[in-house]
Amino acid sequence: MTDTTAQKTASTIDQPIIELIGMHKWYGDFHVLSDINLKVARRERIVICGPSGSGKSTMIRCINRLEEHQRGRIIVDGIELTNDIKNIEKVRAEVGMVFQHFNLFPHLTILENLTLGPIWVRKEPKKEAEETAMMFLEKVKIAEQAKKYPGQLSGGQQQRVAIARSLCMKPNVMLFDEPTSALDPEMVKEVLDVMIDLADEGMTMLVVTHEMGFAKSVADRVMFMDEGQIVEENTPHEFFDNPQNERTKLFLSQIL
Ligand code: ADP
Numbered sequence: 269m270t271d272t273t274a275q276k277t278a279s280t281i282d283q284p285i286i287e288l289i290g291m292h293k294w295y296g297d298f299h300v301l302s303d304i305n306l307k308v309a310r311r312e313r314i315v316i317c318g319p320s321g322s323g324k325s326t327m328i329r330c331i332n333r334l335e336e337h338q339r340g341r342i343i344v345d346g347i348e349l350t351n352d353i354k355n356i357e358k359v360r361a362e363v364g365m366v367f368q369h370f371n372l373f374p375h376l377t378i379l380e381n382l383t384l385g386p387i388w389v390r391k392e393p394k395k396e397a398e399e400t401a402m403m404f405l406e407k408v409k410i411a412e413q414a415k416k417y418p419g420q421l422s423g424g425q426q427q428r429v430a431i432a433r434s435l436c437m438k439p440n441v442m443l444f445d446e447p448t449s450a451l452d453p454e455m456v457k458e459v460l461d462v463m464i465d466l467a468d469e470g471m472t473m474l475v476v477t478h479e480m481g482f483a484k485s486v487a488d489r490v491m492f493m494d495e496g497q498i499v500e501e502n503t504p505h506e507f508f509d510n511p512q513n514e515r516t517k518l519f520l521s522q523i524l
């Protein structure tokens with residue numbers, strides 16, 4: 269490797285894996301996201317919180333183009349999100365997403381849910397896809413459920429399956445949109461534990477959650493959104509113990 273190649277590789281690694289620059293989004297006339305600026309470094313864990321309707325889901329959905337932005341730039345691992353379908357596909361291959369409602373296919377077994385994407389999108393041989401799927405099901409401690417259907421599993425188990433399904437696509441970044449907020453309280457921990465393991469392994473994670481214990485133990489930074497803007501960000505310690513913005517203070521007083 270020449271010096272220039274080495275330098276180039278190093279600078280690529282130093283680049284943020286996700287970058288939003290002056291990003292705006294409207295739903296019709298409604299200005300839902302306003303001047304969003306966000307840089308996420310590789311291996312960084314970011315927690316996003318904020319009141320309902322503040323634009324958290326919309327922002328993370330823009331990052332894998334489930335929603336389109338109208339102004340500013342979104343760059344994921346050096347790929348700019350434009351209307352170019354090739355770029356959209358490339359970005360989606362990098363970014364895994366886990367939703368509040370697990371979005372598993374009810375008529376497919378757990379194993380089939382996990383191998384569908386790898387076989388049809390990544391063109392992996394079935395056997396290889398199944399081996400990978402079983403490995404990730406073990407990782408989320410649910411391998412014994414592989415032959416069952418989603419409806420036969422608890423909410424916490426289904427969400428762990430949804431995380432494993434995302435991991436089967438070998439993403440470089442994982443986006444989580446309130447992954448535990450539809451779960452019964454006794455199931456929240458089993459899902460958070462899986463997410464903590466993932467963080468410990470160095471996965472880059474952007475997590476919308478109000479689970480403050482998770483934020484405190486895992487996040488490098490916590491961001492607060494309100495009315496379509498990121499109004500405050502800080503380390504978890506400073507964010508929770510010493511919030512600066514009045515809206516953050518009000519929000520924290522309501523949830524803590
Ligand atoms: P959050 O995830 O913080 O609760 P959302 O991103 O879901 O917020 O929504 C932000 C705002 O955008 C809300 O006022 C919501 O009603 C509105 N909104 C969300 N999705 C749509 C849509 N598809 N069309 C129009 N308005 C939407």
Ligand code: MG
Nearest residue numbers: 324325326446
């Ligand atoms: Mg939301």
